[in-house]
Amino acid sequence: MHRFEVRVRYADIDQMGWVYYANYLRWFEIGRAEMLRSLGTTYRDVERGGTLLPVLEAHCRYHEGARYDERVVIETGVAELHRASVRFGYRIVRENDGELLANGSTLHCFLGREGRAGRPPEALQKLLEAAPRAEAGSGV
Amino acid sequence: MHRFEVRVRYADIDQMGWVYYANYLRWFEIGRAEMLRSLGTTYRDVERGGTLLPVLEAHCRYHEGARYDERVVIETGVAELHRASVRFGYRIVRENDGELLANGSTLHCFLGREGRAGRPPEALQKLLEAAPRAEAGSGV
């Protein structure tokens, strides 16, 4: 899976001292953006090319909390690639000991300029076919 | 299901003009907090009583985007009540036309002061038994 490191910030933490649960979805966004970049495009360019990837579903399982100033690795891969949708799988891993903190997935459709969902442009299709696969069981 | 209204703020919106997907989980938090309040307690008092309800899982399906300044209704109910966990179900509904924007669920354990998960205190157990039920199919 593609790996990208981020650091936990004060703004991310809640009163229990752990990262607030919605912020993992923000990390998922960073993971898929950086995976696209590693494949030679950017989500910005995909959007400029006329295709949006709105989220249809998001799932997350929380195993252990991340704490302030820790470094975590966002692992991202393609879990399922269908004609008109793609599911990304994610693992959030603590950098210093490899502990799995959370895993999950997001499902996206391909939305064209005219606001209709359908198949992605061929270039994007090929890119997603060539993307790292999500490990079995990484998604939810 | 318990109902609570919120308004979409500028800070909630992303570049597509829709509410950013992670912010629905923030709404889920508001929904369960307000449902507890409607039952005569508060999550603050539950915590002060020594019980945390950390999130083990979160799921959300997105049907239609909420837009700036719209009012949305957060509908919350208990979807499953087990000995050592509770799942809340949610529906996010646009106030002016009742359109379902999103639905989902969160699964929580009961974490005592000593950091061990287990059964909830009896008062909380009774309260959750008396809580509004989530409609079938509301959760994910």
Next chain:
Amino acid sequence: MHRFEVRVRYADIDQMGWVYYANYLRWFEIGRAEMLRSLGTTYRDVERGGTLLPVLEAHCRYHEGARYDERVVIETGVAELHRASVRFGYRIVRENDGELLANGSTLHCFLGREGRAGRPPEALQKLLEAAPRAEAGSGV
């Protein structure tokens, strides 16, 4: 000044147990939006009419922290109205005892459709002239 109540949410709190400092600017946004609504328009309609009010400056003084589940009152008023800019003043007050938690201001220009700053449309100008004044010393 115009008053609008909000409740502190888990997502707003940081590890110290207080509302994270950037979230007060979110409250300022809510305050000015609700003040405009009380005057008979909405910021959404101002935008649709072709005028944006981007923020040029934001200032905040923090006196005492807000805590989880507290209700706070956002007090908003016009602190200065110039030909091509407006400054809103804010006071964030704890609801149950009236304690001043923070005060501040935001300065905005009027940005027309063509991306040029200038004078506001006359209707908006009149509305801002009729708006509640910020108490002396409320802004920063």
Next chain:
Amino acid sequence: MHRFEVRVRYADIDQMGWVYYANYLRWFEIGRAEMLRSLGTTYRDVERGGTLLPVLEAHCRYHEGARYDERVVIETGVAELHRASVRFGYRIVRENDGELLANGSTLHCFLGREGRAGRPPEALQKLLEAAPRAEAGSGV
């Protein structure tokens, strides 16, 4: 000044397509945390040592908006060091052309374990004396 790069994320952007104004304060937090790290300590360790640095004031001037996926440089330095407070100055600069997007400052006191503000521990005092200075005019 100390320099640290971040990338603008979808979550940071508002409906105008620019970074939401409160998020610059989040960047300021990252800037001061990374400046402390570059000096050989971390804010986490300062806290663990019994000293909190709560924010007393925050100021920001917005010159030009940052857009999705751009890289910005957070420049941080000590603007004023008093017996019982420190002001950090910040400049937010677009990475690819050096354009100044925003500048500002935050004022902090030193809060000891017993909840009383006062002088910082000597080690922290020395560290702040040795820190990069904020350029004149960087703060607000």
